[in-house]
Structures are given as C-alpha cells and as structure tokens.
Amino acid sequence: DAKTTQPPSMDCAEGRAANLPCNHSTISGNEYVYWYRQIHSQGPQYIIHGLKNNETNEMASLIITEDRKSSTLILPHATLRDTAVYYCIVRLDDKIIFGKGTRLHILP
Amino acid sequence: DTGVSQDPRHKITKRGQNVTFRCDPISEHNRLYWYRQTLGQGPEFLTYFQNEAQLEKSRLLSDRFSAERPKGSFSTLEIQRTEQGDSAMYLCASSPPRWGNTEAFFGQGTRLTVV
Numbered sequence: 001d002a003k004t005t006q007p008p009s010m011d012c013a014e015g016r017a018a019n020l021p022c023n024h025s026t027i028s029g030n031e032y033v034y035w036y037r038q039i040h041s042q043g044p045q046y047i048i049h050g051l052k053n054n055e056t057n058e059m060a061s062l063i064i065t066e067d068r069k070s071s072t073l074i075l076p077h078a079t080l081r082d083t084a085v086y087y088c089i090v091r092l093d094d095k096i097i098f099g100k101g102t103r104l105h106i107l108p
Numbered sequence: 109d110t111g112v113s114q115d116p117r118h119k120i121t122k123r124g125q126n127v128t129f130r131c132d133p134i135s136e137h138n139r140l141y142w143y144r145q146t147l148g149q150g151p152e153f154l155t156y157f158q159n160e161a162q163l164e165k166s167r168l169l170s171d172r173f174s175a176e177r178p179k180g181s182f183s184t185l186e187i188q189r190t191e192q193g194d195s196a197m198y199l200c201a202s203s204p205p206r207w208g209n210t211e212a213f214f215g216q217g218t219r220l221t222v223v
Contacts, residue, residue: 002150034211043112043199043214044151087150095141095164096201096212098150 002099003027003090009103018075020102022088025069032091033064035073037084038101044087047073078106112215114200120221121190128186129218133202140183141212142175143199144168151199157183158205190222 005023012018024033034049048055048062050071055062061074075082087101113132121127133140138159143151154173155165159180169175172190177183187194197219203212 036214043201043216046211046213049211085150095153095156097153098143100150 002097004088004099006086006088006099006102008100009105011105011107012075012078013107014080015077018078018082018104018106020073020075020086020088020104021070022073023070024088024090027068027090033062033068033071034089034091034096035060035062036087036089036096036098037082038087039081039084044098047086049091078104080106080108082106112200112202112213114198114215114218116218117216118219118221120223123192123222124189126186126188127190127220128184129198129200129220130182130184131200131202131215132182133200134204134213136204137202137213138180138205139203139212140177141201141203142183142185143201145197145199145217146195154185187220190220192222195220195222 003026032049032051035047036044038044048057048060050062050064064071083106085101085103087098089096115130141156142154144154145151153166154169155175157177160177172188175185197217199217201212201214203210
C-alpha cells in the first residue's frame with residue numbers, strides 16, 4: 001500500500017505558484033520522498049526527490065518538514081502544460097508504490 | 109539514449125488470445141519494473157527485475173501473466189488467455205543501480221484493449 005496521502009484534486013491559476021501537499025507520517029529515516037507526474041495518456045515523469053533537505057531543480061522545489069512527516073511540491077509559475085496527476089511516493093530502494101495522486105487543474 | 113521504449117504502443121486483442129509486450133530499458137539500468145494502470149487509478153506494481161533476476165511479483169500477477177528478462181536487458185510481459193479485465197495501460201520503468209537515491213524512468217506504455 002502507498003505510504004502517502006494527497007488531496008484528490010487542486011486548482012491553481014496560470015502563472016501562480018502551485019503548492020501540492022503530501023502526508024507521509026510513517027516514513028522511516030532512510031526513505032526518500034519522490035514526486036512524479038502523469039500527463040494524460042503518457043507514462044509518469046520524474047520531477048524531484050529528497051531525503052531531509054529542501055531540493056530545487058529546473059522543474060520544481062520540494063519542501064520537506066523537519067520531522068519528515070509531510071512535504072510540499074512547489075511549481076513556481078504554473079502553466080497550462082502543468083495540468084496532470086501528481087504522485088507523492090515514499091521509496092527506499094525497491095518498487096515504487098503509487099497512490100491515487102492529486103489531479104492538478106491549471107486555470108487560464 | 110532515447111529513454112525507456114515500449115512496443116507496441118497499442119494492442120487490441122480478442123478475449124482468450126495471448127499477447128506479449130516488450131520493454132527496452134535505458135542502457136546500463138539494471139532494474140526494470142512493470143506496472144498496470146486502469147482508468148482513473150495510479151499505476152499498480154506488477155513485478156520487477158534486477159538484472160535477469162525477478163525479485164518480486166505482486167499478487168496482481170496471476171498465473172496467466174509471466175515476465176522475463178533473459179539477458180538482463182530487454183524484458184517481455186506475456187498475458188495468456190486474455191480477459192476483458194486485462195484491458196489497461198501496461199507501463200515499464202527502469203532505474204540505475206544505486207541504493208534509494210535514484211529516479212526511475214518510465215516508458216509511454218502499451219495500451220491493451222481486450223474485446
């Protein structure tokens with residue numbers, strides 16, 4: 001079973017920051033937090049991952065709370081092309097278990 | 109490197125027929141995963157390989173399903189005696205051999221329709 005909880009859907013205005021929350025209260029000390037997204041009819045696309053520290057790349061930022069029980073994915077300037085299902089995943093070193101994710105709608 | 113490649117992209121088959129899908133991972137990725145995804149759901153784990161060894165199989169992988177990775181490179185997923193409930197997107201992913209701190213790359217999937 002997935003070890004994460006996400007809201008089923010969210011809306012965000014185009015050009016604004018999209019903040020997607022994820023709860024992973026049972027995460028263990030050496031498990032990483034991963035984010036993937038899936039645009040309709042495509043395979044999941046890797047976005048970012050982290051262990052303890054906040055991370056940033058060209059796609060997004062990942063903010064992990066100090067207790068590591070939750071995290072937030074930030075898309076700084078959302079565009080219509082960011083409309084997708086976003087999955088938060090906790091992973092150690094084996095299979096990736098997906099939950100239901102958050103369906104993000106970017107509103108023009 | 110062109111990423112994870114899956115073939116075919118679409119397959120329509122009659123109930124009771126056998127189908128086989130192929131996945132070519134990114135070169136030098138020793139881990140290969142198979143997932144199934146139905147409409148409105150997240151991908152469900154089926155099985156994964158490390159090199160040629162199949163390390164884990166989900167309970168979703170019934171006796172009609174078999175996966176192989178004979179030389180530790182490409183993999184095949186076969187479904188025997190297909191049923192309408194097998195209609196889904198079958199996704200393949202691969203990842204390099206690093207403990208935990210590595211991302212998996214997914215192919216575009218094979219969409220199976222059983223009629």
